[in-house]
Amino acid sequence: MAGEVKATILTARIRKERRGAGASSFILDVSIEASPGITILFGPSGAGKSTLLDSVAGLARPDEGRIVAGSDVLFDSGRGIDVPAPKRRTAYVFQTLALFPHLSAEENVSYGLMDLQEEERRKRVEAILKAFRVEKLRRQRPGEISGGEKQRIALARSLVTEPRVLLLDEPLTGLDAELKAAIVDDLRAWNAAKGIPILYVTHSREEVDALGERVIALDNGRVVSAGAPMDVLDAPRRKKLAQAAGFENILSATVLDLREADGVMRVRLGESACEIEVPLGYAAAGNRVQVAVRAGDILLATERPHGLSARNVMDGRIISLEQRGTMVIARVDCEVIFVVHVTPGAVRALELTAGRRVWLVLKTHSCHLVE
Amino acid sequence: MEALWLSMKLAACVAAILLVIGMPVAYLLAYSNWRGKFLLESLVALPLVLPPTVLGFYALVAMGPRGPLGKLWIALFGHGLAFTFSGLILASVLYSFPFAVQPLVASFEGVDRRLLDASAVLGAGSSRTFCRVILPLSLPGVVTAAVLSFAHTLGEFGVVLMVGGNLAGVTRTVSIDIYDRVQSLEYGEANRMALVLLAISFSVLCVVYAVNRRVWTPWPAK
Numbered sequence: 001m002a003g004e005v006k007a008t009i010l011t012a013r014i015r016k017e018r019r020g021a022g023a024s025s026f027i028l029d030v031s032i033e034a035s036p037g038i039t040i041l042f043g044p045s046g047a048g049k050s051t052l053l054d055s056v057a058g059l060a061r062p063d064e065g066r067i068v069a070g071s072d073v074l075f076d077s078g079r080g081i082d083v084p085a086p087k088r089r090t091a092y093v094f095q096t097l098a099l100f101p102h103l104s105a106e107e108n109v110s111y112g113l114m115d116l117q118e119e120e121r122r123k124r125v126e127a128i129l130k131a132f133r134v135e136k137l138r139r140q141r142p143g144e145i146s147g148g149e150k151q152r153i154a155l156a157r158s159l160v161t162e163p164r165v166l167l168l169d170e171p172l173t174g175l176d177a178e179l180k181a182a183i184v185d186d187l188r189a190w191n192a193a194k195g196i197p198i199l200y201v202t203h204s205r206e207e208v209d210a211l212g213e214r215v216i217a218l219d220n221g222r223v224v225s226a227g228a229p230m231d232v233l234d235a236p237r238r239k240k241l242a243q244a245a246g247f248e249n250i251l252s253a254t255v256l257d258l259r260e261a262d263g264v265m266r267v268r269l270g271e272s273a274c275e276i277e278v279p280l281g282y283a284a285a286g287n288r289v290q291v292a293v294r295a296g297d298i299l300l301a302t303e304r305p306h307g308l309s310a311r312n313v314m315d316g317r318i319i320s321l322e323q324r325g326t327m328v329i330a331r332v333d334c335e336v337i338f339v340v341h342v343t344p345g346a347v348r349a350l351e352l353t354a355g356r357r358v359w360l361v362l363k364t365h366s367c368h369l370v371e
Numbered sequence: 372m373e374a375l376w377l378s379m380k381l382a383a384c385v386a387a388i389l390l391v392i393g394m395p396v397a398y399l400l401a402y403s404n405w406r407g408k409f410l411l412e413s414l415v416a417l418p419l420v421l422p423p424t425v426l427g428f429y430a431l432v433a434m435g436p437r438g439p440l441g442k443l444w445i446a447l448f449g450h451g452l453a454f455t456f457s458g459l460i461l462a463s464v465l466y467s468f469p470f471a472v473q474p475l476v477a478s479f480e481g482v483d484r485r486l487l488d489a490s491a492v493l494g495a496g497s498s499r500t501f502c503r504v505i506l507p508l509s510l511p512g513v514v515t516a517a518v519l520s521f522a523h524t525l526g527e528f529g530v531v532l533m534v535g536g537n538l539a540g541v542t543r544t545v546s547i548d549i550y551d552r553v554q555s556l557e558y559g560e561a562n563r564m565a566l567v568l569l570a571i572s573f574s575v576l577c578v579v580y581a582v583n584r585r586v587w588t589p590w591p592a593k
Binding site (some may be wrong): 054057058059084085087088089090091092094096098099100101102111112114115157158161177 | 384483485486488489490491492493494495496499503504508
């Protein structure tokens, strides 16, 4: 057991085939490296993120590959090494948290320390409960604890064992941004001293922006890109990834001309006469490109707007309005169909109805080029 | 009253034994995934569909002085197994096996797999996971298994008749006793015993359903 932890680097090369019924088989085939600090695994559900974490933790067995944490080989199909999960010293916070419902918060946290002396165990539990600000809840059972605090306890339970790798599978879903940020700050503070690699799985765009150090984007079992969040996400190279990142509109377009001095180019959407200005990309006039726009980035007006800095104004008609939760999804026909998110209040104030003539306003930099 | 006391003793012994041997079998059925598992599953469920006389008959043959179990018993203890209390326990254990194993399997399977994963990742081997996670979370199933095998043994008739015979204080259980009294037209006495058995069975089933409906539990759900 290490009191001091050397800088650990996690490398994993994993190939795992999952045979489903009929043609629904799925192959995870990735090679990743995570240095100390947070590395985000980003991608749509079904991309293989959880299978990857399960393989690192020893809960799933790759068909082939090699997993190394620091100087310890955890798995090597070639040499027949497969360290069982209890001996891997990886910590794993599941999406469902998986707190033991019959144990108190304190008993949950000390679960992984059963081999320690009573005295040492108490000291460690005490310290970690304080570090994650849940010392008041020690006697409560998970059923009596709120969402955010449960997440803190799950983190504490994992980290108190002094793992050499931390795996987080969407551990903060369902929390509001402020609470999320507070927990992430505590996690960072803890890891500043320990310096272990943290693999953080999410499909939430906001979490990537909030955590962002390094992102590995997965899609359909493959690594599709890796790097800083801005590079990986703001120029999504794959359509599905763009959809996962919250781009409801993905339109094919033809490049008309490039205006390098302005850093923009004009494109025509689909087969329509609709022309918009988008950021300059690697393309030449006549090339086909995909333009991704978030439904929430589009403004909707009931009169032709003027005096705007936004360069793209298109007129069209509302085809349908559909309320979903506290958001209304409007589909607008501007020769090409746009999906626009508006609030119920805006629908009432502007008296939006199907068939109504409207104008859509799009900032140039809200248009993202895909592949 | 002697018969009732004997039945209670038998049922308690059987329930205790079944919990001990039922758990590993249930664990195997709930968590392992080998190709021949359906064979074990069928074998465990067999006493549910078999007429008690068939089970009793084979048990009797096996326990007889020339049967394999009988021979082994004589070699070990110097007396036969058939028509003894021990023989009765053995046959009853077989007969009530599914009543213990099936509630255990169901409750083991009901434990969230991610809790087992969490336990493994936190360094616990499978025996520690069993004792600290599976077992406490399967408590209603364990109670159900114990209570059902107790009640089922209490009410058995065919197997006892075949294996135990009708020796007062040794193998004459309450159901045999009732049968005897009806045969000899002692209806009043038979009714008294039958009522006691009815009351016990009903309260026992109440316990089972109450535990599984979570009318009360040792900890709040979820």
